[in-house]
Every structure is written in structure tokens, then in C-alpha cells.
Amino acid sequence: MNTNILRPSTLNYQRFKTIGNTIGHTPIHEFPSLSPRPGVRIFGKLEWYQFGGSVKARAAYNMIRYAITTGRLISGQRLLDASSGNTGIAYASICSVLGIPLTLCLPENASSQRIQILQGLGTELILTSRLEGTDGAQRVAADMASTSPGTYYYADQYNNSRNWKAHFYGTSREVYNQTGGQITHFVAGLGTTGTFTGTSRGLKCLNPKIETISLQPDAPMHGLEGWKHLETARVPGIYDSNLADDTLQVNSGEVFDLIRFIAKHEGLILSPSAAANLLGAHIIASKNRRATIVTLLADNGDKYSEILTQII
Ligand SMILES: Cc1ncc(COP(=O)(O)O)c(C=O)c1O
Structure with a gap:
């Protein structure tokens, strides 16, 4: 029996x-x-209403839960991953409650x-090279994990099925139920691609007629x-390109215009994504x-004052 497994008592399981x-x-x-016309409704899920303040709470919690309950993350090990920020903050919030030490590689x-x-x-x-973005952070994390496997449990969000499963079992059912099964289109951008x-995948199981549309920035910068701009970045292992009925490109200038519009007309300061x-x-x-279109609003503008002061 492996006595190093993180046990509920060590973990303060009630907090978990x-x-x-x-x-x-x-x-x-x-x-x-x-909305351009009465028969078309647009909905966004306000994902900052959860622990850690972003959509990534879902994936981070599911990956940590899996690592602990299967005995993969053992007592004394550090949780390790690469992140552009939000997954890192979600891990950090959960890990600090559970007393799990965390190491993050970020640009x-x-x-x-x-x-x-x-x-x-x-x-x-x-901190990893700005020139390599999250691809560089991933490379450094993978090197650290293979050099010191005893020190780290590498969660590897870009290749970890518990990332997308958090959305398969959670987000898709919430979206379906909150629209009373009326959703016709789901739209989302791609980072790890877990969302x-x-x-x-979950929505198509509930109703195969629902169209799913992935979004990409129209330029690498x-x-x-x-x-991620997938044409020029490392494609995450969990990505399934067959799921997209369509892919649209969005322009950052138009996104920044929309931030101003939403602030003025909807009372919300949104993050760029x-x-x-x-x-x-x-x-x-x-x-x-006629359509009922749903998307996820990963986080609000609270963490983006450096960018938002230039926009608003
Ligand atoms: C602000 C923000 N938006 C969108 C995403 C993309 O989500 P996913 O990684 O599930 O593709 C992320 C991922 O970290 C994010 O931090």
C-alpha cells in the first residue's frame, strides 16, 4: 500500500x-x-462567478480531483503545469486551500x-520566453517533469482529458438546461481547447443538431x-477538429470595440477573450x-487593467 497517497484527512477533504x-x-x-432581430437570442455564461474567478476553475478542479483520487499526485509532490494565467490562478486558489505546493511555468x-x-x-x-508564448512554457514544464519526476506531478492541461471532461459533464449540461434545450449554436475560442x-461533444450528445463553431484570432499576434492561433502554435493533444461545424476568424480591433459597446450597453467590463x-x-x-446562440465569457476585465486602460 502506498502510504504517500494524499488522503482525504491530509487534504482537509471537507474543504475539497x-x-x-x-x-x-x-x-x-x-x-x-x-441581437439583430427578435427571433435571435444571444447568451453568455458569466464564468467569473466561481472559485478562482474564471472558466478554468472547472478544468483545474477536475484535473486536481483526478490526480488525487487516483493516487497520481502523492504527498510531498508539487503540482506542475504551464499556463497563460487563468488555469494557474484556478490551480493556485484550489491548491492553497488543500495545502498542495504549486509550480507554474508561464510566459x-x-x-x-x-x-x-x-x-x-x-x-x-x-517565467519562460515571451517569444515562445505558452508553447515555450509547456516545453519547460515538460522538461522539468521528465528531469525530476519524483518532485512534480505534471497536470499537462493541453493533453489531459480531465480538462475537456469537466465541460462535457458540467458546462454542456448547464448550457442545455439553462436554455430549456433551445440552444441551436455554441460558439467558443480555442486555448487548451478544453472548453x-x-x-x-457534450451538446452534440444531447442534441446532434446543435451547431458548434470554433473561433480563432485572425493573426498570430x-x-x-x-x-491560441492554432495555425502557428502547437496544437493541443485534446483538440478534436472534427467537432467544429464551422470556424470563424475574429479581429482584435473589433473585439476591443465590442468591449466598449458592452460596457456602455450591458454594464459589464469583459476580458478580451x-x-x-x-x-x-x-x-x-x-x-x-431564428437561433439561440450560447457562448462562455471566460472572465471579466478585473485582471486586465493594463490592456483595458488603453481601450476604455
Ligand atoms: C481568458 C481565457 N479565455 C479563454 C481561454 C480558453 O479556454 P480553453 O483553454 O478551455 O480553450 C482561456 C484558457 O486559459 C483563458 O484563460
């Missing part, structure tokens, strides 16, 4: 369960100001707000934190006579 209750079940918000040009939050939550940060892959998802939903709306 309590955090679980704060994951998912986010409110859905309608954006009538973006050195991550915003100072993100770095401050992560350091405040007690995370060890390995798009898991939610689309895009400023949409959390998104949340606004990019809404822009994608708006493009789909303009092509349909």
Missing part, C-alpha cells in the same frame, strides 16, 4: 468538497443589444496583475489572452433568422 460546490453552475446572461510577458495574484497565492513561478471540445467569444456569437446571429 466545499470548493467543489463553488465550481460551475454559473449564471447565464442574455445580450439583447447584440514572462504575462500581465503584472496575474503575476501578483499568483505570487500572492503562494505559487512558485518559472470547446468538451462542451461541443492578437492580444486575446488565453487564446470573453468579448471575442461574444463577437463570434454576434457574427453567427447575423447569419440566422
Whole structure:
């Protein structure tokens, strides 16, 4: 028997369960100001209403739960991953409650707000080349995991099926139920691709007629934190390109215009990637006579003041 396995008693299992209750079940918000005609409705799930403040709480919690309950993450090991920020913050929030030490590789040009939050939550940060983005952070994390396997449990969110499964079992059912089964289109951008892959797969199981549309920035340098430009980046192992009925490109300038519009008409300051998802939903709306379109708003603008002061 492996006595190093993290046991519920060591972990304060009650806290673990309590955090679980704060994951998912986010409110859905309608954006009538973006609808081109009465038969077309656009909804966004407000994903910052959960522990850690972003959509990534879902995947981070599911990956940590799997690592602990299967005995893969053992006592004394550090959780290790690469992140552009939000998964890191979600891991850090959960790990600090559970007393699990965390090491994160993230690009050195991550915003100072993100770095401050992560350091405040007690995370060890390995800053990687800005030129290589999250691909470089992934390479460094994989090297550290293979060099010191006893020290680290490498969660590897880009290749970990528990990432997309969090959305398959959680997000897709929430979206379906919150629209009373009326959803016709699901739209989402691609980072690790967990959100798009898991939610689309889940929705197509619930109703194969639901169309799922993936979004991409229209250029490699895009400023949409959390998104990858897949043509020029390393494609995550969990990505399934067959799930997309269509792929749309969005322009960062138009995303920034939409942030201003939403602030003025809907009372929300969105993050760039949340606004990019809404822009994608708006493009789909303009092509349909009747539709119920849903997207996810990964986080709000709280962590993006460096970018938002230039936009708003
Ligand atoms: C702000 C933001 N938006 C979108 C995404 C993309 O989500 P996913 O990794 O599930 O593709 C992320 C991922 O980290 C993110 O941080």
C-alpha cells in the first residue's frame, strides 16, 4: 500500500468538497443589444462567478480531483503545469486551500496583475520566453517533469482529458438546461481547447443538431489572452477538429470595440477573450433568422487593467 497517497484527512477533504460546490453552475446572461432581430437570442455564461474567478476553475478542479483520487499526485509532490494565467490562478486558489505546493511555468510577458495574484497565492513561478508564448512554457514544464519526476506531478492541461471532461459533464449540461434545450449554436475560442471540445461533444450528445463553431484570432499576434492561433502554435493533444461545424476568424480591433459597446450597453467590463467569444456569437446571429446562440465569457476585465486602460 502506498502510504504517500494524499488522503482525504491530509487534504482537509471537507474543504475539497466545499470548493467543489463553488465550481460551475454559473449564471447565464442574455445580450439583447447584440441581437439583430427578435427571433435571435444571444447568451453568455458569466464564468467569473466561481472559485478562482474564471472558466478554468472547472478544468483545474477536475484535473486536481483526478490526480488525487487516483493516487497520481502523492504527498510531498508539487503540482506542475504551464499556463497563460487563468488555469494557474484556478490551480493556485484550489491548491492553497488543500495545502498542495504549486509550480507554474508561464510566459514572462504575462500581465503584472496575474503575476501578483499568483505570487500572492503562494505559487512558485518559472517565467519562460515571451517569444515562445505558452508553447515555450509547456516545453519547460515538460522538461522539468521528465528531469525530476519524483518532485512534480505534471497536470499537462493541453493533453489531459480531465480538462475537456469537466465541460462535457458540467458546462454542456448547464448550457442545455439553462436554455430549456433551445440552444441551436455554441460558439467558443480555442486555448487548451478544453472548453470547446468538451462542451461541443457534450451538446452534440444531447442534441446532434446543435451547431458548434470554433473561433480563432485572425493573426498570430492578437492580444486575446488565453487564446491560441492554432495555425502557428502547437496544437493541443485534446483538440478534436472534427467537432467544429464551422470556424470563424475574429479581429482584435473589433473585439476591443465590442468591449466598449458592452460596457456602455450591458454594464459589464469583459476580458478580451470573453468579448471575442461574444463577437463570434454576434457574427453567427447575423447569419440566422431564428437561433439561440450560447457562448462562455471566460472572465471579466478585473485582471486586465493594463490592456483595458488603453481601450476604455
Ligand atoms: C481568458 C481565457 N479565455 C479563454 C481561454 C480558453 O479556454 P480553453 O483553454 O478551455 O480553450 C482561456 C484558457 O486559459 C483563458 O484563460
